[in-house]
Amino acid sequence: MLKGFNYPLTPKGKSTLNPPPPWHYSADFLSIEFWSDAAAVAAVLPAGLDSDRSANGHANALFYDWQFSGSNEEYLDPARYQYREFFILVDALLEGRPVAYCPYIFVDNDAAIGRGWSQGYPKRLGQVFQTRYYAATGKAGPALAPGAKFAGSLTSSGQRLAEGLVTLQEPVKDMSVLQQRPIVNLLHTPRLAAGKQDKPAVHELVENVPRDVKIAQPWIGEGSLTLPVCRGEEVSDLAPVRCGRGIRASLAYIVDDLKTLRDLR
Amino acid sequence: MLKGFNYPLTPKGKSTLNPPPPWHYSADFLSIEFWSDAAAVAAVLPAGLDSDRSANGHANALFYDWQFSGSNEEYLDPARYQYREFFILVDALLEGRPVAYCPYIFVDNDAAIGRGWSQGYPKRLGQVFQTRYYAATGKAGPALAPGAKFAGSLTSSGQRLAEGLVTLQEPVKDMSVLQQRPIVNLLHTPRLAAGKQDKPAVHELVENVPRDVKIAQPWIGEGSLTLPVCRGEEVSDLAPVRCGRGIRASLAYIVDDLKTLRDLR
């Protein structure tokens, strides 16, 4: 019997991209609120999701510095399981319920691509960086203090696709500002067989089910984001009309489930 | 309607990892014949494939320097569509028919991961290099001549997983030595939903259907291969007991189909 969650499946299950769930995550992140043209947001939604008119193009851009682990201290192999991520979440409605949908996401690690595609995150490879905070500060980085600045950037296939900046104002007091809408993704596995290339093997609306979410050191302030026009890319169609608040915090959670909402085939 | 073959699916279909088939490929490659312990080969085979006892552990290791294109001159964006690959093919039987199965494969590009997973190739990211031949030669590289040497190497997650060497003897005269067994893969898409993690969404034996295969400049000689023992990896379980011939050539073909042989669920 071959073992492994994602490819490859092998006799001992050591070579697999990912150990079986539960999957444990910790990260530092930047979150930048912005408003795109509402029609551009509507255009990225899959069947089954509707525009949230009251949201008026509202979205969030997120930069994450992640550490991943299965149940066997995988975080002690950081070359294999540490990674960086950028993604966009746009507001939408699922049968009238407010949700968020991820049209674009980039990571610098193949295990993260494997887990992502298993959750409906449409990951591509990218080079993602964000300014770090260190316990020992000086002029090489920001303190956690009013006016401190944290920047993020994304490059994929050699082009700079996103740049963001968060300027801190104060620690988050009202934790409700950190609440996110539930994330609903398009789980999609194509078929290469001739004659079936428009009949995907999997094509479902799915809801992410993170658990044991912890947030630490949250600060809030102002955000800014640019999504430059690039050749062969369309992320820039969501370019901000205006930006809103910015958040910088640490996060931990566990993933070991996914809920299918609807088969779209 | 969202467009794209692999993730992401977007309004214009420009951001997708891969354009729709047909997919066009050209490459220079090294092929190294070797024999593993027959039990180690048997252990990597999925249900539906049997050991080829007469093969006695026979396998091939391949290093490819690829260029990919869809139908719109994608080769003019080499940062996105050029890539390098290492893989292993082991001899097996499908209901008595000689085939080859790919237990391990590594590429340095996400579009190649996407296409690979659509064909049952269990790709992970790796850094792959092979010695190049140039029309203008000197001591910086081999000529296409007896005694010329071409080396290949694979690193993944920071560990050197394979090293190979081909020493040329003569141009291939009998083109039948270049014939490969049909490649039969395990097409696998896992399910993350709790309670279904051992019930994959897709779990099929599939046969690759390359067409319009062209080979140019083939040379044959001796091959050598090492698959070092590495932490958290099991490729080394297929380490060569002995090595056989080595080939260096150029190749082109087209992929636009995949044949499902058997649903294994």
Place this chain on the structure above:
Amino acid sequence: MLKGFNYPLTPKGKSTLNPPPPWHYSADFLSIEFWSDAAAVAAVLPAGLDSDRSANGHANALFYDWQFSGSNEEYLDPARYQYREFFILVDALLEGRPVAYCPYIFVDNDAAIGRGWSQGYPKRLGQVFQTRYYAATGKAGPALAPGAKFAGSLTSSGQRLAEGLVTLQEPVKDMSVLQQRPIVNLLHTPRLAAGKQDKPAVHELVENVPRDVKIAQPWIGEGSLTLPVCRGEEVSDLAPVRCGRGIRASLAYIVDDLKTLRDLR
């Protein structure tokens, strides 16, 4: 006694970035002729070099896919010694003699940085790609034929700094079109000691002395180049006013000398 040419110097001389000269090189390259604003070219020249008014801002942009070797078959370690390069050469005069000067150059390999800095090439890291030609052709790449297209791109620190295209017209018949001006560089080693930071340890005009130059498969046609404006970069100050011919060829040569023309301190 410690051994090595570039850092590190070690007991056996194996860990050094580069073996001692002679250094052997082979490559495929694209060369794109262009004209910048003449004042922008004048502005990048070091002391000792004068504007070549008759050149009127003339320059060349070059994409190289290199293989390097010392005297011990280093090309059999392609992960360490293969690399890709982009650079610009602008026309200038040295005491009235036509020469070319390299203001910008990018490679994807540290050994290449080491050799470059020893020759006055101001190398930074970049990701460089160019379309490849394979002996086995199809739609995945160009043939060597009229109308065939080869593209190149450069990314550094996450920003796309250059894109080029060569469209072939015919094989080069008159080899004199391949002749380059001698390359004169600024050899520069800074001093970090307080009070000496404006007194470099080395600051010389040097002339490169390649030998045994061979060119193969040269084709000529049209070139085009863009140098986009990027944050924190000034390569774009040399953006083409117009472009001229494009060349695609293979090259080999040897480097084992450098000629100091003038100490600029």
Place this chain on the structure above:
Amino acid sequence: MLKGFNYPLTPKGKSTLNPPPPWHYSADFLSIEFWSDAAAVAAVLPAGLDSDRSANGHANALFYDWQFSGSNEEYLDPARYQYREFFILVDALLEGRPVAYCPYIFVDNDAAIGRGWSQGYPKRLGQVFQTRYYAATGKAGPALAPGAKFAGSLTSSGQRLAEGLVTLQEPVKDMSVLQQRPIVNLLHTPRLAAGKQDKPAVHELVENVPRDVKIAQPWIGEGSLTLPVCRGEEVSDLAPVRCGRGIRASLAYIVDDLKTLRDLR
């Protein structure tokens, strides 16, 4: 007048690898004490440094996750100025004075190579990772607590050159355990000119002069380190005979000077 500290020197000084000093640094680091064969340590020392017999092969291996800045918030371009580093410091004597010497060092960034070579650090490119600590903890990473484990790894040119582990025992109470010997390096710039390749342009013993050193969150415990034998590399000649304490902490300092101790030419 061309501007820039390291290459390239340009009209505006924006493209240079590094802004002029002062250079500001912050990092998280792992430090692992070990003892090599004393003869192996003696063999890596340059002229002017003597073996410290009482040290008996004592050395430290260090993994750093750095953020760098000049005076203009360069930390807001993390794709360009954030980097990771591994290095070894061996005990030595300078005219009887206890110092440390750096025979091997690897970073993943070109600006860091440039600054390093200006300080006598013999940097090569490598891929370096260390386990991270996050304010929001779970099973994806260690807490700052007794028994917590932090791992580090180094890969260069595709080979795994070092692996380390620090297991925390307690916060550092006696800050004197964090004191390092002054670092004395070999500042070396080779000459490529024929006939002068054994007459470097610069060949000096230099002493690093960090200032405003701050340390935060220091924990002490046990360290372990392996330096595997690799092809074409000699770091493994310093492989530990035994290991000692391990430290995990954050650090910040400023560099704007370098002291030449002795010209070795």
